[in-house]
Amino acid sequence: MIEDAITAPSMHNAQPWKFVHRTDTDTIELHGDPSREMPREDPDHRAIHLGCGAALFNLRVSAAHHGRKSAPRLLPDPDDPWHLADVRIQWVRQAAVDDRLAALRPALRIRHTSRFPFTDEQIPSEILDGLRAAALLEGCHLVLPGAWHTDTVMHLVHTSQLFEAADASVRAEIASWIRTDAGDESGGAEGIPSAALGPRQYDVTSPVRDFDSSRHVTERPSARFENHPRIALLGTAEDTPMDWLRAGQAMQRVLLRATLDGLSTSLTSQPLEWPELRADARDPASTAGYVHMVIRLGYGPRGGATPRRPASEVLTFV
Template sequence: MSVRALETTTVTSLVEDAAAAPSMHNAQPWRFRFLRADDAFQVYSDLERAMPRADPTTRGLHLGCGAALFNLRVAIAHAGWAAVTELLPDPADPRLLAVVRLTSPTLTDDGPEEDLLPLYPAIARRHTSRQPFTGEAIPEAIKDSLSAAALLEGVRLAFPDVWHIHTLLDLVHDAEGRDDMDDAASEELRRWTRVGPESEKTARDGVPEYAFGPRRLYGRGTVRDFAGRGLVPGRATAAFEDAPQLAILGTVSDRPRDWLMAGQAMERVLLEATLDGLATSLTSQALEWPELRWTVRDPQSAMGFVQMVLRLGYGPAGPGTPRRPVDDVLEIV
């Protein structure tokens, strides 16, 4: 069977898996094009889904697109094809973030795609959890495997010590206060929330009310409250962790290529964590304020730039959130 035997239904399925990736406010800021003549997927950014207030540099947008790119790589490997990925292949078109070329209909025993195969079941299972986690400690062996997973994508994942975690929690609290006082930030958040039964039914993107999780009664959880300044009738309250288990994902440099690498590493870590039985969520509030982002890093670490803070632990998995129809994000030419 040749690579060109890839049917439209298969292409659609691969992109559907790719689009299961997390993105800031579930904006899903990606588009895909499959070039039949070249046996290649192109991954584009969708700048209409950018967030000028929270993400003016589009760093967060690139992270989400990188996560979708990683899911695409996993799905292609699961389908049995070998592929090579090139980041930012056209300097004249910065919206073109990556090209994934199918090179063979058969994976080799020692190819780089082989280690992606076990991750495939986690694509459908991974969901952001905004619920409280238990106090059960994550074993060191699992932490080591997650750090190794990030390294496979050329990115570092570190687990901060107690002092650094307290600093991170203070920075998140600071960012939450700034967001509450910023009308533009509140309006942008409202744009990506879906409140009410009718809105939830028709939602194709954004964060629906059922995925907000409970309102924090006390504790130092790092979960963003998507209700913002509004009140959601009947919403439960809960006690969150006093000492959440956090990890920071970072790169040496801070350019679009680094952001794409970090997005792929982030998704690899999230999928690995899901297979390990962990619940996960992402924390970017403090990273959205430039004056706070620099202080998120550990000054004694070689990590130059923090790209994401991950909250990991044992607890209920989050619900699935809406996805755009594949026809809206895929073009086959």
């Protein structure tokens, strides 16, 4: 189940999770890993909560696949903000297993972030409705912006790129998680390898972050991306650590559902990492007052797998 859990996405593939199984109980604890925090880009640890929430959702999916019921309790210890959840895993009769969760399990190992161009093929409305419903099941909202709102988000993407280019400390933090040469890629189990960066955009028409803006990766091709990207904004009414964990679970539920529906996806939080830009990303007509992730949807290459730390490195028995 932990091997399934750690297939979750996380900011810069930092994998900010630790699990503890107390062998005299039926509970798995989920903890954030402070050694993987990003002080410049994620000072409030919102991204850590999102990534750990996605891993928590994968754990729930895996438990259902194995015929078990999972009962998560979020933020169980008020004195320990890094103790994010306790998940009670119980054997139950097959009729009590959540079949909707179990059905998502085949997508765990094939869901990968795609930083490649998508086609202009329209996504059927019934698929988009299903993705909205997936977010609602986790208590979150998935907003599918129209043309003017999409243009607004793209403007925020462009502005955040300028902010990032002007801040050397942010660029250095990003660079520490990007593996841009063979030496890095041969020995690391975290971060983003150069093969997963995708091509450069001729014009930035799609919200795909260029992690190699300094152009350290040689012979990287360029490509034209979709002119009218289909994006979705994942949000909640409030903006607390509890909401971030719920949003992480909703994000993963949406991504797995999209994968089974034949869609490719990519994530970006770039314009949401700047407080002066984040508020402008929301739809004023939506009840989702706080946006946590911009999800790009479409038909195209699914992207390759990125490295993961082994389960033995993130799981402790006590």
